[in-house]
Amino acid sequence: MGKPAFLPSQHDHQVCIRQALANAKVVCERNGTRLTAQRQQVLELIWQEHRPIGAYDLLEKMHELGHKAAPPTVYRALEFLQENALIHRIESLNAYTGCNHPEHPHASQFLVCQQCRRVAELECEAISEQLSRQAEAAGFACRQQTVEISGLCAECQRGEHG
Amino acid sequence: MGKPAFLPSQHDHQVCIRQALANAKVVCERNGTRLTAQRQQVLELIWQEHRPIGAYDLLEKMHELGHKAAPPTVYRALEFLQENALIHRIESLNAYTGCNHPEHPHASQFLVCQQCRRVAELECEAISEQLSRQAEAAGFACRQQTVEISGLCAECQRGEHG
DNA sequence: GTCAAAGATGTTATAGTATAACGGTTATTT
């Protein structure tokens, strides 16, 4: 039994952040890409919570930290982080969230809570393979999967988030 | 064996359009909603091709037809058509496409060709149920599924679209 | 038929998301 998809609200999130940064360094080293201070800052801001965050909210947080950046700055960092599989874009929210297992390629499925807006990343091969199979049955060559499920997380079903 | 997911480029698309309009009338009647001239025009424009179309492209087409509309006009029509399950929004494209079976509720999966930009709508219960099951296993109450697969359709794999 | 309520549309302005283009700086390689 692995980790639950949604970690409890009260988990030690500093561990998540530290792990994410450590992973990022390894991944970039392996990829021969540069995790510059700016890119790392954006990644850290994304990992502040298990909630996707929009580009302009990131921008605002950077301003609060005294880093006067313009939109292209944050979009470039986002592009880099996506290319290095360190973050995912949640299409249904126009927002970005940290990847849980950036060290290996994978197709994810996202559970998006409509109440608390937290996101959980599933990595269910049965689903991704079934999708690929159905696509191939239609003669379609699958390149990328976007799977996002909206609903209510367990805590929100119990009314723990108002 | 039902229809193929992607109809051949050369099929008689007038049949698709007529069928879509006939379906729309039935659905709205049943729902007690009004398919006004404007809403019908937007639906027709969406059904001009099996390609998702953006709101502002719709707007432009309406202008070409002499209908001087502003963005809220088209967005309202899109909202109505979505509420009546006559169209779907493709999140990964910010675009809209006609629904193939608006007469019954369903969870769809979309195949989006990156080359010719056509879209096919699958309605595979095995997939939607497996997604629901996985979500529930994580304690998540599933309300809506967004499943979009990017890749190459059969014709484009054969180089038929440049 | 009249009238009130609800629904639909028109209009203007603005919010939110993303990229183009160009120039300058920093890091890496030769």
Add this chain to the structure above:
DNA sequence: AAATAACCGTTATACTATAACATCTTTGAC
């Protein structure tokens, strides 16, 4: 050190979507 490539700053602009308020139309009750 010079050449190259990668990265970053800056300005402007494109693209997507909604807020707010006025007007018109349809519907249903009386």
